[in-house]
Amino acid sequence: MRVVIAEDLFLLRDGLTRLLQAHGLQVVAAVDDGPGLLAAVTEHQPDVAIVDVRLPPTFTDEGLKAALAARAQQPGLPVLVLSQYVEQLYARELLAGGTGGIGYLLKDRVLNGAQFTDAVRRVAGGGTAMDPEVIAQLLDRNSADGALATLSPREREVLGQMAEGRSNAAIAQRLVITERAVAKHTASIFLKLNLQPSDDDNRRVLAVLAYLGR
Amino acid sequence: MTGPAVRGPRRGWWSWIPAGAVAAARETGFCGLMLAGLGLLLALLLPLLAAGLGIGLLLTSPGHENPAEAVTVRVAPFAVVAVSLLLIPTVLVAVRALAVLTRRLCGDWCQVRIADPYRPPPPDERLGFRGRLRWLLGDPAGRRDLLWFGVNACGGWVLAAAPIGLMIYGLLCVLGGNRGHPVVAPPPAFPGSEPAVLIALGVALIALSLWAAPRLLRGYGILARSMLGPTGRAELALRVAHLARTRADTLDTGAAEMRRIERDLHDGAQARLVAMGMTLDAADQLLDDNPQAARALLAEARESSAKALAELRDLVRGIHPPVLADRGLAEAVRALAMNLPVRVHVTSELTGRPPAPVESAAYFAVSELLANVSKHAHASQAWVDLRHQDGMLRIGVSDDGAGGADPARGSGLAGIERRLAAFDGVLALSSPPGGPTVVNVEIPCALSSPKTSSC
Numbered sequence: 042m043r044v045v046i047a048e049d050l051f052l053l054r055d056g057l058t059r060l061l062q063a064h065g066l067q068v069v070a071a072v073d074d075g076p077g078l079l080a081a082v083t084e085h086q087p088d089v090a091i092v093d094v095r096l097p098p099t100f101t102d103e104g105l106k107a108a109l110a111a112r113a114q115q116p117g118l119p120v121l122v123l124s125q126y127v128e129q130l131y132a133r134e135l136l137a138g139g140t141g142g143i144g145y146l147l148k149d150r151v152l153n154g155a156q157f158t159d160a161v162r163r164v165a166g167g168g169t170a171m172d173p174e175v176i177a178q179l180l181d182r183n184s185a186d187g188a189l190a191t192l193s194p195r196e197r198e199v200l201g202q203m204a205e206g207r208s209n210a211a212i213a214q215r216l217v218i219t220e221r222a223v224a225k226h227t228a229s230i231f232l233k234l235n236l237q238p239s240d241d242d243n244r245r246v247l248a249v250l251a252y253l254g255r
Numbered sequence: 256m257t258g259p260a261v262r263g264p265r266r267g268w269w270s271w272i273p274a275g276a277v278a279a280a281r282e283t284g285f286c287g288l289m290l291a292g293l294g295l296l297l298a299l300l301l302p303l304l305a306a307g308l309g310i311g312l313l314l315t316s317p318g319h320e321n322p323a324e325a326v327t328v329r330v331a332p333f334a335v336v337a338v339s340l341l342l343i344p345t346v347l348v349a350v351r352a353l354a355v356l357t358r359r360l361c362g363d364w365c366q367v368r369i370a371d372p373y374r375p376p377p378p379d380e381r382l383g384f385r386g387r388l389r390w391l392l393g394d395p396a397g398r399r400d401l402l403w404f405g406v407n408a409c410g411g412w413v414l415a416a417a418p419i420g421l422m423i424y425g426l427l428c429v430l431g432g433n434r435g436h437p438v439v440a441p442p443p444a445f446p447g448s449e450p451a452v453l454i455a456l457g458v459a460l461i462a463l464s465l466w467a468a469p470r471l472l473r474g475y476g477i478l479a480r481s482m483l484g485p486t487g488r489a490e491l492a493l494r495v496a497h498l499a500r501t502r503a504d505t506l507d508t509g510a511a512e513m514r515r516i517e518r519d520l521h522d523g524a525q526a527r528l529v530a531m532g533m534t535l536d537a538a539d540q541l542l543d544d545n546p547q548a549a550r551a552l553l554a555e556a557r558e559s560s561a562k563a564l565a566e567l568r569d570l571v572r573g574i575h576p577p578v579l580a581d582r583g584l585a586e587a588v589r590a591l592a593m594n595l596p597v598r599v600h601v602t603s604e605l606t607g608r609p610p611a612p613v614e615s616a617a618y619f620a621v622s623e624l625l626a627n628v629s630k631h632a633h634a635s636q637a638w639v640d641l642r643h644q645d646g647m648l649r650i651g652v653s654d655d656g657a658g659g660a661d662p663a664r665g666s667g668l669a670g671i672e673r674r675l676a677a678f679d680g681v682l683a684l685s686s687p688p689g690g691p692t693v694v695n696v697e698i699p700c701a702l703s704s705p706k707t708s709s710c
Contacts, residue, residue, distance in 0.1 A: 101581035126568050128578050130590040149564045152557050178594050 042165055045087040046071040047078040047104060048123075049096050057091065057151065064158040073097070075107030082111045082118065089165035093148075094124040094131070105131055112138070119164045123148050127172045129179065133254055136169075141243040144170035144206075160206075169206035169246045176204045179253040188234050196233075199226040204249050208242045275465030278472040279422060281364040282415040285475060288357055289412040292404035295353065298339065298346045299401075305335040344384065347391040354400040358483055365476025372396035372485030375496060396489055403482040414475045418468035425460030428453045497676075505677040519570050527563035531556045579618050583608045585641055588621050592639070597629045597654070603641040607702035609648050613678055617650060617698060620671045620682070624652045624694055627667060632656025632692060643702050648680075650696040658690030671696075 044066050048054040051073075058068045070081035074096050082090060090111055096103040108120045121144035122135060135143050144164040150172065151157050160170035180201060183189045192200065195216075202212040209227065213220040227245070231238045234252055239245045309332030351373075358369040374394050391397050403411075432453035485493065538552035571577065579587035585603035592599035608614060621639060628637045634656030642649050662668045662684050672682050680698035 126572065126577050128590045129593040130578065130582075130586060133593075147564075149561050152561055182594060182596055184596065 042066045042089070042162065043069045043085065043087045044161070044165075045069060045078065045081045045085060045090045046092075047073070047075070047081075047090065047096065047107065048093040049073045049100075050093075053093070053148075060151065060154050061158065061161070064154060066158065066161065075103050075110070078107045079111055079114060082115055086115075087118075089119040089121060089142075089161060091121045091123060091161065094122055102131070105134065109134070117142060117167075119167065120144070121146065121161055121164045121170065123151070127175050127178075129175060129254070132171060132175050136247070136250055136254070139247065139251075141167045141169050141247065145175060146170060146172045147174060159211075163206060168208075168243050169250070171205050171250065173201070173205055176201050176253075179204065179250075183253055191233050192230060196226050196230050199223060200230050200249065203227065203230075203246060204253060206246050271469075272465055275418070275468040278468035279418045279464065281360075282468060282472055282475065283419050284360070284364075285357075285415040286412055286419075288353065288360070289404075289407050289415070292350075292353055293408040295346055295350050296401070296404050296408065299343065299350075301339040302336045302343075305332045305339065308332045309336065344388050344391065347388075347397065350400055350404065351391065351397060354403070354483055357403075357479060361476045361479050361483070365472050365479075367473065367476030367480050369480045369484045370490070372399070372483070372489045372493075374489075374492065396485065399482055399486075403479065406482065407479075411475070411478055414471055414478065418464040418471055421460050421464035421467070425457040425464065428457030428460065430457075432457060501673075501676045504673045508674065516570065516574065519566070523566040523570070524563040527559045527566070531559040531563070534559065575615060576618065579614065584614050584617055587618055588639055588641065591618075591622055591625065595625060595629050595637075597625075597634055597637050599625060599637045599639060601639045601641070605641050605643055605648075605702065607643075607704050609643075609698070609700045609702055613648065613680075613698055613700045616674050616678055616680070617648060617696070620675060620696055621650060621652060623667050623671050627660070628652070628654045628656065628692075631660065632658075632690075634690075634692075646699055646701065648696075648698045648700050648702075650698075651693065652696075653691055653693040656690050656692060657688075658686045658692050659688040660684060660686035660692050 042065075044061055046054060046057055046061075046068060048057060048071070054071050054073065058071050061068055069085040069087055072078055072081050078090065078092060081087075090108065092104045092108045092111075094102055094104040096107065104124075105122060108122050112118050112120055117140065119142035120135075122131070123146055124131070125148055127145065127147055132145050135145055142164055144160055146157075146160060150160070164170050180189070180197070189197075198216060199212060202215060207215065209220050209223045213223045216223070228238065230236075231245075234249075236248050236252060239248065309329065312329055312332065355371075358371070361367045361369050373396050374390075376390060432450040534552050534556040538549045538556065541549040541552065576587055576590075578590045582590075583605070585601065585605055588603075589601050592601055609617065625637065625639070628634050632654045634654035637652065637654040640649075640651040660668075668682065668684065675682055675696065675698060678698050678700070680696060683695045684692070685694075686692040
């Protein structure tokens with residue numbers, strides 16, 4: 042799997058490169074600003090781009106803009122955005138296209154290499170990887186919502202995992218329950234939230250995110 | 256706050272008639288205030304008059320048969336002097352109250368706003384008799400109040416009384432014309448006293464008084480402002496006092512904030528990093544002999560670093576939210592709104608960005624207000640409106656909750672006001688029981704031109 046990294050801090054760029062290589066991913070380019078990312082994406086046609094939100098020259102949300110620009114330039118390009126903090130506002134902008142291949146994670150998640158590379162692979166495969174903190178905010182915000190209040194604690198847990206972008210198999214593994222149980226829970230969640238059930242993992246995730254982000 | 260007496264514009268050619276009548280009635284009210292002021296001035300002069308009388312009586316020393324009566328006559332004026340001297344502070348307080356009332360009525364009735372010119376009372380809460388007297392007499396604005404009541408009693412009131420006098424004179428003329436013989440004498444230069452002529456004169460005078468009343472009312476207000484308003488010097492003194500207070504507040508707040516940050520760093524991230532270093536060191540020692548335990552320690556160190564990061568993130572959010580720096584006030588408020596259980600509708604007509612400190616103060620004000628909404632208001636929806644008008648950043652925060660918010664209770668609103676005061680910003684709250692609650696914040700500032708996005 043071929044990866045392009047855009048990160049301005051040398052230590053992090055280097056660390057990320059080594060981490061990804063240690064987990065068997067190939068880093069084809071590591072750049073330090075937005076224009077560099079666009080050029081690298083055009084040149085290398087990577088499977089996924091990993092972008093830091095803060096890039097020079099203004100160190101505000103240039104990375105986010107660069108990521109969206111890269112996706113506009115190469116539709117469907119999977120992009121994983123890393124940030125020192127997460128904002129629903131930015132999550133919403135990333136998801137606005139309504140398609141998958143989007144990740145938005147705290148930089149802290151890099152510390153757990155296995156989970157992080159798992160998220161990278163998921164995004165590269167057209168899936169979604171939302172930071173648990175974004176999802177926690179979304180769930181908190183919607184907790185007064187009538188439909189959400191009818192979910193059982195376990196269903197809430199499954200909903201959170203699903204919203205982060207995990208497949209049934211991954212959820213089952215994480216919550217230490219069977220895949221069949223997860224399927225039962227998800228069916229019940231979709232019924233209670235009045236959502237269109239879908240067999241496609243990714244479309245299911247996007248529907249949940251759209252519901253929570255209304 | 257506009258007073259209830261302020262009317263909207265009336266339609267129709269006749270609109271000047273009721274307007275004139277209202278103005279004439281208000282001017283009559285001002286004449287009443289003049290009389291009250293005159294009474295207070297006389298009360299102040301009373302000791303002088305009584306003392307003069309007493310000295311006069313002593314000097315003339317009329318021969319009284321009854322020595323007891325003679326003593327009474329000579330002592331009585333001095334008793335009056337003593338009593339009225341004791342009453343002076345009360346009279347001065349009444350003078351001030353009357354001056355304050357005049358200022359308010361000038362604003363409500365004449366549309367002439369007069370700022371409060373007084374020095375703040377001394378910080379000592381329990382003023383003695385002399386302290387109180389010194390405060391009231393020592394304030395040049397208080398002495399100017401007295402001057403105003405004197406000028407007003409000597410001639411200023413004519414301006415206010417003229418329309419109503421003219422009107423009464425006109426009415427009497429009309430009345431005389433109707434009865435066939437004049438009730439009052441027409442002006443000497445006036446040709447004849449025929450009923451028709453008298454009625455015409457009366458109507459003309461009434462019309463003149465109605466026309467002139469609003470103009471004279473305004474003139475009276477301007478005259479009052481020239482004496483009751485703060486002098487340039489007093490304005491500067493008030494400004495200096497305000498700046499000194501807000502600067503002290505700002506420094507206090509800043510210092511407290513620094514202490515909080517220092518403590519948070521010391522107890523949080525810093526402590527975790529130290530622990531992490533020690534854990535890593537221990538893991539290093541164990542690496543060869545007991546890789547299993549070393550692995551556990553490494554996991555612990557990773558956990559520590561994640562927690563330190565989370566704490567630093569929370570700290571940064573409290574100092575200057577990153578999204579505020581990235582996107583400006585409107586987007587930061589939108590981001591804030593997304594994390595609240597209440598549906599918040601944010602509208603913004605900001606075309607540029609306020610200076611960073613103002614932006615930050617405004618953001619934390621909105622943040623505190625919205626936190627209040629979700630905690631106390633029992634609201635289902637809230638609205639935030641951001642705009643820049645007349646050199647002011649105006650922020651309206653309202654909700655459909657239960658109302659009854661009391662600014663005196665809790666320190667949240669007071670804290671916002673203190674923080675805004677450093678920028679000459681103000682906060683106005685309206686929260687009747689049953690709602691809705693509306694809070695308006697105004698901060699004078701300029702907007703920088705919109706940032707052109709480069710990427």
